[in-house]
Amino acid sequence: MTGFGVHSEVGRLRKVLVHRPDLALRRLTPSNRGELLFDDVLWVERAQQEHDQFVAELRARDIEVFLLHDLLTEALASPEAREWVIGHTVSPYTVGPAMVDAVREALAGMDPKTLATHLTGGVTRAELMRFADDDRLAARSLAVATTVGSSFILPPLPNHLFTRDTSCWIYEGVSLNPMYWPSRQLETVNLGTVYRFHPMFRQEKINFWFPDAGRDEHDEFDTQSFGRSSIEGGDVMPVGNRTVLIGISERTTPQMVEILAQRLFARGGAERIIAVQLERKRQFMHLDVVFTFMDRDTVTVYPKVIDGTTAYSIRPGDKAGTLDVTAEDSFLGAVAHAIGLSHEKDLRVITTGGDEAQQEREQWDCANNVVALSPGVVVAYSKNVYSNRRYREAGIEVVEIDGFEIGKGRGGGHCMTCPLLRDA
Numbered sequence: 001m002t003g004f005g006v007h008s009e010v011g012r013l014r015k016v017l018v019h020r021p022d023l024a025l026r027r028l029t030p031s032n033r034g035e036l037l038f039d040d041v042l043w044v045e046r047a048q049q050e051h052d053q054f055v056a057e058l059r060a061r062d063i064e065v066f067l068l069h070d071l072l073t074e075a076l077a078s079p080e081a082r083e084w085v086i087g088h089t090v091s092p093y094t095v096g097p098a099m100v101d102a103v104r105e106a107l108a109g110m111d112p113k114t115l116a117t118h119l120t121g122g123v124t125r126a127e128l129m130r131f132a133d134d135d136r137l138a139a140r141s142l143a144v145a146t147t148v149g150s151s152f153i154l155p156p157l158p159n160h161l162f163t164r165d166t167s168c169w170i171y172e173g174v175s176l177n178p179m180y181w182p183s184r185q186l187e188t189v190n191l192g193t194v195y196r197f198h199p200m201f202r203q204e205k206i207n208f209w210f211p212d213a214g215r216d217e218h219d220e221f222d223t224q225s226f227g228r229s230s231i232e233g234g235d236v237m238p239v240g241n242r243t244v245l246i247g248i249s250e251r252t253t254p255q256m257v258e259i260l261a262q263r264l265f266a267r268g269g270a271e272r273i274i275a276v277q278l279e280r281k282r283q284f285m286h287l288d289v290v291f292t293f294m295d296r297d298t299v300t301v302y303p304k305v306i307d308g309t310t311a312y313s314i315r316p317g318d319k320a321g322t323l324d325v326t327a328e329d330s331f332l333g334a335v336a337h338a339i340g341l342s343h344e345k346d347l348r349v350i351t352t353g354g355d356e357a358q359q360e361r362e363q364w365d366c367a368n369n370v371v372a373l374s375p376g377v378v379v380a381y382s383k384n385v386y387s388n389r390r391y392r393e394a395g396i397e398v399v400e401i402d403g404f405e406i407g408k409g410r411g412g413g414h415c416m417t418c419p420l421l422r423d424a
């Protein structure tokens with residue numbers, strides 16, 4: 001087996017990428033948190049403790065946990081990686097033409113760890129003035145003249161916390177995802193740096209489903225040209241049998257599902273995609289906030305959303321490059337079939353716990369967003385008491401972590417993990 005690849009949603013998790021809360025979360029304020037996709041500001045030290053508890057639970061089960069900041073720092077030891085990431089992050093479109101050189105020079109002067117901190121945590125105008133070797137910037141740059149010290153020259157990326165979304169492994173390859181909201185798009189540049197330049201990935205010559213350097217006219221860093229195509233990993237689930245579930249959501253568009261489907265089918269990555277259409281609402285932003293796997297035949301669902309969904313199976317069409325799109329009678333029926341069950345009723349469906357109001361509260365607090373460590377063992381937030389009780393009654397082992405602070409970004413264990421190696 002190669003060092004990386006994700007072959008199911010519940011097989012033993014062996015390697016995973018996470019991101020410990022850091023500088024970016026210290027930058028959240030009541031006025032910027034909406035644009036940065038958080039529902040509140042965080043007590044960062046407590047968020048770090050909660051995250052450390054999560055990582056400790058993973059490591060206690062012999063899962064190899066990689067921290068994004070470490071991998072990025074290690075990748076940035078290479079001058080080629082530094083030049084590449086700075087070139088892609090700092091452009092006339094991100095900082096204004098007058099400031100490109102000053103910001104690039106400021107970043108180039110940082111040691112790898114500090115650079116990783118600012119690539120994920122952003123750079124304020126005051127910080128730039130400290131790093132930049134030019135006190136006349138305000139006279140030349142409108143972007144400097146019209147901002148104050150705390151304004152962002154490079155925006156912080158607090159949603160790096162949700163490593164699930166920015167890149168995702170589908171069987172033997174990885175997709176570096178074009179993200180929907182501008183406030184998440186630069187995350188993909190950082191992940192691209194890690195996958196392209198970190199020795200651990202470089203040695204493996206990993207397989208990129210997207211973008212494909214040889215074929216795509218643009219890459220993940222040229223986000224201006226993606227038009228209506230975006231996809232986020234919270235919508236993508238390789239469930240085994242060469243099938244991938246993909247949510248069509250606020251974040252993932254049918255156009256991008258078609259592009260990924262063509263790529264996967266042409267190169268043998270998958271044979272069937274089950275696309276499920278979700279309501280475009282923040283509380284249901286990705287498939288994984290209303291549906292995750294807990295055991296080989298067991299899923300947790302938020303019924304209010306999943307019950308009314310429409311699903312389609314996409315398979316290779318009769319000519320190369322074409323797709324065959326067939327409407328399914330039910331999403332859960334299609335899932336049951338895809339994982340080898342004879343009937344839809346053989347799929348054990350555990351709904352969010354409590355009455356309708358409690359279900360709504362717990363879905364909001366990520367009760368349906370659990371991550372399986374092995375078949376039948378999941379990590380869940382302790383605050384979701386009704387749902388966790390229900391999961392245990394169904395025979396699931398629930399490992400509880402606190403999510404009072406980290407949960408304010410609207411993500412649970414599934415969102416906070418990017419599996420790098422998982423068994424079938």
Ligand SMILES: NC(=O)NCCC[C@H](N)C(=O)O
Nearest residue numbers: 037162234286409410411415
């Ligand atoms: N897979 C997920 O559902 N990820 C959660 C992402 C939360 C983040 N604040 C966002 O809005 O993108």
